Amino acid sequence: MEFFEVVQKRYSHKVAFDSSHPVSDEHLVKIVETGMAAPSAANGQSAEFILINDKAIIEQIGRITNNVPLKTAPAMIAVVSDLGEGGPGVSYCLEDYAAATENMLLAATALGYSCGWVDWVFKDPAVRDPVSELLNVPDDRRLMVIMPVGLPGEPGPRRAKKPFERRASWNRYAVIR
Numbered sequence: 001m002e003f004f005e006v007v008q009k010r011y012s013h014k015v016a017f018d019s020s021h022p023v024s025d026e027h028l029v030k031i032v033e034t035g036m037a038a039p040s041a042a043n044g045q046s047a048e049f050i051l052i053n054d055k056a057i058i059e060q061i062g063r064i065t066n067n068v069p070l071k072t073a074p075a076m077i078a079v080v081s082d083l084g085e086g087g088p089g090v091s092y093c094l095e096d097y098a099a100a101t102e103n104m105l106l107a108a109t110a111l112g113y114s115c116g117w118v119d120w121v122f123k124d125p126a127v128r129d130p131v132s133e134l135l136n137v138p139d140d141r142r143l144m145v146i147m148p149v150g151l152p153g154e155p156g157p158r159r160a161k162k163p164f165e166r167r168a169s170w171n172r173y174a175v176i177r
């Protein structure tokens with residue numbers, strides 16, 4: 001798929017996946033390698049990845065999070081951050097994990113999958129802690145996002161983006177608000 005087509009095709013699949021259709025190990029590795037190719041502050045590469053295709057683990061993640069994509073996806077990738085990366089008082093882990101995650105969303109789309117960015121549920125320690133424990137995430141790492149990947153179990157809506165002039169302008173700020 002051509003790059004700009006991939007960018008336009010990517011969308012967040014927030015409804016059910018087809019859990020009966022697996023994602024190959026080869027594809028999961030390719031997606032994660034694309035995440036690893038993302039830029040990171042001072043090349044710190046603070047984002048780390050857990051490739052998840054074990055049905056029992058997926059079932060538990062789905063139960064703990066009660067999130068439909070995470071309950072139904074045949075595979076998922078957890079992104080874990082090294083909170084200390086970047087030096088004392090400085091952390092670019094948010095930027096690093098976001099760049100890596102976007103790269104992976106595009107890679108999954110290019111391979112013909114739907115995918116999503118499930119993040120908000122992990123802001124709540126009551127959800128993040130048991131999932132982190134299940135995935136063996138060490139204390140000096142933080143679970144940031146889990147990205148479900150697979151074929152859609154039902155069609156997911158595409159979201160409209162604002163027109164160009166409402167988000168961009170030439171030379172000086174003149175965005176139409």
Ligand SMILES: Cc1cc2nc3c(=O)[nH]c(=O)nc-3n(C[C@H](O)[C@H](O)[C@H](O)COP(=O)(O)O)c2cc1C
Pocket residue numbers: 010011012013014116117118119120121158159
């Ligand atoms: C930082 C960040 C956090 C997000 N967290 C969630 C989330 O927890 N659950 C979810 O369904 N989508 C999440 N999303 C996806 C957005 O809801 C989605 O990108 C937005 O609605 C635009 O839709 P699109 O991705 O289909 O273009 C997140 C996206 C970003 C960038």
